[in-house]
Amino acid sequence: MTALPSFVSPAIESSGARFSSPESGAPFSVLVVEDQAVMRAALVTELHQAGVTQVLEAENGRSALALFRSERPDLVLLDIRLPGEDGYWVARQLREAEPGEWTPIIFLSGLDNDLDVWRGIEAGGDDYLVKPVKPIVLVAKLRAMRRLLDMRRRLVTVSAELHLANQKLNEMVELDALTGLVNRRGLDRMLHAEISAARREGKPLTLMLCDLDHFKRFNDTYGHIQGDECLRQVGRLLREVCVRPRDIAARYGGEEFALVLPNTPRSGSMTFARALGQMLKLLKIRPAGSDEEILLTLWRHHHLHPR
Numbered sequence: 001m002t003a004l005p006s007f008v009s010p011a012i013e014s015s016g017a018r019f020s021s022p023e024s025g026a027p028f029s030v031l032v033v034e035d036q037a038v039m040r041a042a043l044v045t046e047l048h049q050a051g052v053t054q055v056l057e058a059e060n061g062r063s064a065l066a067l068f069r070s071e072r073p074d075l076v077l078l079d080i081r082l083p084g085e086d087g088y089w090v091a092r093q094l095r096e097a098e099p100g101e102w103t104p105i106i107f108l109s110g111l112d113n114d115l116d117v118w119r120g121i122e123a124g125g126d127d128y129l130v131k132p133v134k135p136i137v138l139v140a141k142l143r144a145m146r147r148l149l150d151m152r153r154r155l156v157t158v159s160a161e162l163h164l165a166n167q168k169l170n171e172m173v174e175l176d177a178l179t180g181l182v183n184r185r186g187l188d189r190m191l192h193a194e195i196s197a198a199r200r201e202g203k204p205l206t207l208m209l210c211d212l213d214h215f216k217r218f219n220d221t222y223g224h225i226q227g228d229e230c231l232r233q234v235g236r237l238l239r240e241v242c243v244r245p246r247d248i249a250a251r252y253g254g255e256e257f258a259l260v261l262p263n264t265p266r267s268g269s270m271t272f273a274r275a276l277g278q279m280l281k282l283l284k285i286r287p288a289g290s291d292e293e294i295l296l297t298l299w300r301h302h303h304l305h306p307r
């Protein structure tokens with residue numbers, strides 16, 4: 001049994017101050033990384049008394065890291081002087097183990113050493129406590145960190161919601177309301193991206209433009225409601241034939257459509273065009289009470305063959 005260094009208080013006196021009231025609800029867990037059993041036990045006792053729901057204990061850096069990864073505590077109390085890897089190393093590992101996340105780290109420093117504090121913050125720590133730890137200070141720091149943590153979590157939630165709303169808005173702005181196909185704005189952006197990708201990957205890209213024969217006469221004869229229904233049917237068909245995740249079916253203009261087919265050589269696109277023509281014939285798009293069928297004509301074919 002070796003004697004404890006003189007700066008370690010054999011026990012910390014309880015303050016009776018509570019970190020959170022039992023009715024405040026949300027559980028809170030703290031990982032204590034401290035190699036000296038007496039100091040660790042005192043901290044654990046104080047944390048329990050302060051109302052921390054779960055206290056995890058580690059006596060060296062390696063087991064601290066393992067516990068952190070498996071249990072994801074809400075806060076870490078981290079001794080600087082540890083056998084083997086020191087607290088600075090542990091702090092850096094913890095930060096690397098949670099990209100995009102943030103768990104508060106409070107260093108435990110044996111001496112009131114300014115350099116320790118500096119190095120601790122550099123290594124990714126958020127605050128420090130001088131041993132022997134005064135319970136009232138410990139509880140105050142826990143409360144401050146928890147407040148920051150709660151604020152950050154609210155911010156993350158709001159940011160995620162904003163991101164989703166933005167995505168939804170972008171989709172709405174790039175979709176044609178009548179057919180549900182990508183509109184011209186969306187086509188411009190996606191085509192641009194696919195051309196770059198085709199060049200980068202050295203893969204062929206096909207762009208097919210097509211329109212509906214005599215659509216204006218059709219609209220004049222049978223009315224816009226019938227015309228719109230016809231466009232919707234064509235839209236459904238084009239969506240169905242664009243089965244690969246990166247295929248794009250777009251409504252380019254009034255009765256003009258565009259298909260972007262990545263990684264499709266000329267031969268493949270001819271087969272595709274023939275199949276599309278067949279399907280359209282089978283669909284027999286025609287106004288109610290009429291025999292007049294409407295035909296989709298492929299009028300331009302572009303191929304990009306990057307070398």
Ligand SMILES: [Mg+2]
Binds near residue numbers: 034036080
């Ligand atoms: Mg130590």
